[in-house]
Amino acid sequence: MTNDDPLPRLATEGERLGWIFTDRNLYRRRFTEPPPQPQPVPPELRDRLARAERATTKRILVSIGVGVALAVLIGCCGGVAARGDDESTARTVVFLFAGLAFVAGIAGAVIAALLPGWARKAVENAQRQAQDEYAREHAAWDSRRQWHDQQQQQAVDARPEWSAASPSPGTRRVDIIGGTMYGWEAVLSVFGGSLLATRGRMVLADFTGEALSGELIRLAETTGRSVRELLLPEQLAEFDLVAGLQPAELVDGLVEAMYGDAPEGNRAERSQDALLLTEVSTILAPRLTMARLLAALRVLAGRPASAQLTPAEREQLLILQPDAARLRRIEAFLHPLEEMGSAPSTAEVADLTCLVAGGAGGQAQNELLKDLTVQWLGRQVRREEPPIGSLVLLGADEIHHRALERLSTLCERRGIRLVLFFAHLRADSLRTIGGGEVALMRLGNHHEAQQAADFVGRGHKFVLSRLTRSLGGDETHTLADTYGETETKGGERGSRMSGRHLRRFSSTNWSKSRNWSQTESTARGTNWSDAATADRVYEYVVEPRVLQDLPEYAMVLVRNEGQGSVVQAVEVDPAIVTLPRVSMKPIAAEPLPDPAEAVIPALRPLEAPPAVGWGAISDPPRQQEPGRSSHER
Structure with a gap:
């Protein structure tokens, strides 16, 4: 063990x-002040400067003109008034x-x-004073800003970036x-190491044929824990x-193993x-072995x-x-087990027992x-001492789902953490999963990915399905002309006596009138409407394609909390433990700052994301990958 080994x-x-x-x-919060x-500069100072510059020439000319005019006027008037006895003195005055x-x-x-x-000097003095005051205020403001940024940096530096993903309290099964074999090996190193440190004795059965427990065994050995590894059937x-x-227990176990999940017929x-x-077992008891x-x-x-x-046993x-x-x-079934337990072996109980x-x-x-x-694992669970x-x-x-359900029930009753790894999501797996929390890793088959997405569930949201917009209008224009004309003619004719003469007379009158008018009216109208229709649709919380494209050291953890499922993106790379700001305990999600105060506004809350996308954790920084003893990752 070296000090640089991250496994411990x-x-x-x-x-x-x-x-x-x-x-x-x-x-990180922004400095909002x-x-x-x-x-x-006070506007009256600038106004005074502008007036002074604008009226300078006029004022000079006026002052000189007034001075000269007064001097001439005084001289003329004084010369007239100074005529007399004391003329010289008057002239001097x-x-x-x-x-x-x-x-x-x-x-x-x-x-x-x-x-x-x-x-101008008054304006410059006012500007200098304003600049000095601004410099003092800005220095004080900048000092407060730097103090705020320093406090925020300290708070951010004290916050871990990686928090542990733990099973929910009360959950006994995961x-x-x-996933891939490398991904499983990483989960064994991370999850298995924490289980050894938290729950003590562990029993591991590896039916993959890939011997994935090598890194976990090395972790146990480097931390001073005893290990027993048995390779079956080589070390049977x-x-x-x-x-x-x-005898009854042996017979029941052998018959169950021979028939497995055969139909009830x-x-x-x-x-x-x-x-x-x-x-046969009754005759051979109490020395009952597979060889006998x-x-x-x-x-x-x-x-x-x-x-x-x-001889007595043969006769019976x-x-x-x-x-x-x-x-x-029956002999054909049991023949491979003839050497079981024939070699002497130590029966010491180890902290980590691996059956590979x-x-x-x-x-x-x-x-x-x-x-x-x-069946042997079930008996180990039922044993009181030493506890698992x-x-x-x-x-x-x-493994038949009935056997897994019995094993799960036994572990549930005795408070034992049961962890089951399924390479595929098939019919038997679908019957079994859901008894605890479920972690989904990469599923290459699209049908299995769809079944896993159905297992996670769907969430509803409202989606815009139809958008209707209408625009209309009308315009009316009326123009009317009215023209009228009247004409009147009249007159009279006659004769009358004027003295001794008869005079004839006649008169004519005529009048004509015209009227004309034009009427114009305009009416305009516009109408519009904008309507949107939203439908309630159900979509996958986790899309099947996301499960097919998961990174090798990533999983989607589905936790049952309350009336719904909480989906979390989890990284299982053991090398994360070498990074800074890694918490070995779960940390409750804190509310994010208001977007108006946040330096980097979050697009969505941390709690219960509507969909899983890997983003920053799809390729986390890795400084060292421990435990590549048997494979090159």
């Missing part, structure tokens, strides 16, 4: 299926006042010329579906699967085989007797007259050994 770090208390990645930067703004008036005009012109400079002589059984054959084996049982069957078949049987066996075909069939199925035996022998091993903390079965696909 996996043997930390607390059950862990793997780790869940959480981006710690999502919890707005920065100070520089104060503008006049010239003095005229000079003063001229100098005052020149002084006014100078002051008028200096006013823009004074106004089913792992799919050192391990007796039926040791200590009563063979119940009569089962009963006849059980009766024959019971009679096979020797007894050969005696019944008329073959030479073995030295393992006593010959009384039985079983069917020869039945004897041959090899590929040396035939198919029938391996099937029989597998069934007997499952966890039981792991690799390659549980070919």
Whole structure:
């Protein structure tokens, strides 16, 4: 063991299926205080500068003109008034006042010329004061911002990025579906190491034929735990699967192993085989071994007797007259087990017991050994001393679901963690899974991936199915012209006497009128509507394609909490333990900051994601991958 070996770090208390990645930067909050703004120069100062610059020339000319005019006026008026006795003195006074008036005009012109400079200097002083005040305020604001960022950095640095994914409290069973052999080996290292540290003694049965427990064995050895590994059937002589059984228990186990999951139509054959084996076992008791049982069957078949049987036992066996075909069939089943328990072996109980199925035996022998091993595991669970903390079965696909259910019930009653690995999701697996939490790894077959997605379930949401928009309008324009004309003509004719003369007269009047009018009216109207229709649809929580494309060291953990399932993306790479900010315990998800305050607004909440996508954990940073003793990952 070296100090750089990461395997011992996996043997930390607390059950862990793997780790869940959480981006710690999502919890970083922005400094929301707005920065100070520089104060503008008072507008009256700028107005004064503008007026001074605009009226400078005029003021100079006016001042000089007024000064000269006053000087001339004083000189003229003073000269007239100074005529008299003291003319010289008066003139001196006049010239003095005229000079003063001229100098005052020149002084006014100078002051008028200096006013823009004074106004400009006042503006510059105001700007300098505003800049100094802004610099002080900005420095104080920047100091507060840096302190806030420092506090946020410390809080983010203290937050782990990888939190342990643990089974829910009260769950005794975990089913792992799919995955590759490398993925299973990683789960054994991570989950198995935590089970050894948390629950103590572990029994592991590997039916895959790939010997996946090598890294877990090395982990147990480097942490000072005892290990017992048996390769079956190669080391069958050192391990007796039926040791200590009563005749009835042995017969029941052998008959169950011989027939396995045969249909119920063979119940009569089962009963006849059980009766024959019971009679033979009763004669051989209490020294009941597989070698003696096979020797007894050969005696019944008329073959030479073995030295393992006593003469009295042979005489009692010959009384039985079983069917020869039945004897041959039973012997054919039990023949591969003849050497079971024949070699001396230590019966010490180890912290980690690994039963590894090899590929040396035939198919029938391996099937029989597998069934007997499952029965032996059930007896180990029922034993009071020493207690088992966890039981792991690799390659549980070919084990009959009734046997798995019995084993699950036994583990449930005794508080033992049962972990089942299924390479495929088939009919028997579908009957079995769901008794606890289920972890889905890569499923290459699309049909199995669809069944797994159906198992996870579907969620409903409202989807826009139809969008209707209509736009219409009308416009009416009316133009009417009215024209009328009237004409009236009239007159009179007559004669009348005017003196002695008769005068004739006539008069005519005529009038004509016209009227014309035009009427115009316009009416416009517009109407529109915008309608959307949403339908409630059901979609997979996890799409089947996601399960087919899972990374090798990734799983989808389906946890039953309350009235629904919680789906979590879990990374099982053992090398994660070497990364910084890794928590070996689960951490409750904290609410994310409001998007208005978050530096990186989250697209969705961390709790109960509607769909699983791997994103950042599909290819996590790996500094070291421990335990590649037998395979190159």
